[in-house]
Amino acid sequence: APRTVLISGCSSGIGLELAVQLAHDPRQRYQVVATMRDLGKKGTLETAAGEALGQTLTVAQLDVCSDESVAQCLNCIQGGEVDVLVNNAGVGLVGPLEGLSLAAMQNVFDTNFFGAVRLVKAVLPSMKRRRQGHIVVVSSVMGLQGVVFNEVYSASKFAMEGFFESLAVQLLQFNIFISLVEPGPVVTEFEGKLLEQVSTAEFPGTDPDTLSYFRDLYLPASRELFHNVGQSPQDVAKVIVKVIGSARPPLRRRTNTRYTPLIALKAMDPSGSLYVRTSHCLLFRWPRLLNLGLRCLACSCFRTPVWPR
Numbered sequence: 001a002p003r004t005v006l007i008s009g010c011s012s013g014i015g016l017e018l019a020v021q022l023a024h025d026p027r028q029r030y031q032v033v034a035t036m037r038d039l040g041k042k043g044t045l046e047t048a049a050g051e052a053l054g055q056t057l058t059v060a061q062l063d064v065c066s067d068e069s070v071a072q073c074l075n076c077i078q079g080g081e082v083d084v085l086v087n088n089a090g091v092g093l094v095g096p097l098e099g100l101s102l103a104a105m106q107n108v109f110d111t112n113f114f115g116a117v118r119l120v121k122a123v124l125p126s127m128k129r130r131r132q133g134h135i136v137v138v139s140s141v142m143g144l145q146g147v148v149f150n151e152v153y154s155a156s157k158f159a160m161e162g163f164f165e166s167l168a169v170q171l172l173q174f175n176i177f178i179s180l181v182e183p184g185p186v187v188t189e190f191e192g193k194l195l196e197q198v199s200t201a202e203f204p205g206t207d208p209d210t211l212s213y214f215r216d217l218y219l220p221a222s223r224e225l226f227h228n229v230g231q232s233p234q235d236v237a238k239v240i241v242k243v244i245g246s247a248r249p250p251l252r253r254r255t256n257t258r259y260t261p262l263i264a265l266k267a268m269d270p271s272g273s274l275y276v277r278t279s280h281c282l283l284f285r286w287p288r289l290l291n292l293g294l295r296c297l298a299c300s301c302f303r304t305p306v307w308p309r
Ligand code: NAD
Pocket: 008, 009, 010, 011, 012, 013, 014, 015, 036, 037, 062, 063, 064, 065, 087, 088, 089, 090, 091, 111, 115, 138, 139, 140, 141, 182, 183, 184, 185, 186, 187, 188, 189, 190, 191, 233
């Protein structure tokens, strides 16, 4: 029988692509429940799903921040049994910390972290009873390394990494697998929404130096990074499809090899200084090097002994 795959956040981006690719699986291995908070936005998904709609793909409402919505959604699934849960829904937050409200920060955790926890709590009893299941989490390279001006978003992904790595140990006993997928930049609405937020935000209470670092250094560098090394949601979804189809799913799967050097910096230097100083150099000393791509950047930092004091 096909495996029931429930995906959160399918109105756009990676979630939409993943739902469509799984629904078009040539071996018809999946019955996809593609969920979204606002069903008014289902048009794009339905068009992309084509013939699969109503066959191997159904659309359902799900707000990961609401217990009631989660319960209602699971009630609509036959037997309430989810074989593969994909925690994809997420929001970003970028900007100088002093200018961001606690409420905005809490919303990031409520969606990215507690949203995933809420869904896991809801599907776990049935997965445990059946001694089978796979929980896939769309994390980020920012769940492995802190990124300047993304402190809260990055913290929410670190929280997911810690939570799911811990849970993976217990769940192995129940034949339930966990996979954290860690994309680098992906060209979706995500970045557009963030840039829209920051273009109108004033970040009250932020000093002029910090504001200028954010607007004049970070934002152009970030745009360039997305442009140079950003992946398409299709490519990221392809990686997730492989992870879901795997007989022994990995705990972690990165999607962008361009990030390997930066992540290696953390492993190479347990004090953490190498990573922090390299990141500092990339932003404050050589932002123009971003044109060359991440691999070159990291190599330049290895070779150049000009660490700031
Ligand atoms: P996206 O904005 O297109 O997709 C995010 C989806 O989550 C949207 O459909 C949005 O409506 C949904 N969502 C937000 N709050 C929700 C809620 N309360 N309930 C249900 N759905 C909700 O962006 P994307 O890039 O496809 O993001 C998908 C995931 O990938 C996110 O978890 C994001 O953190 C992660 N990610 C994105 C990037 C990137 O550069 N775009 C990089 C690494 C990881």
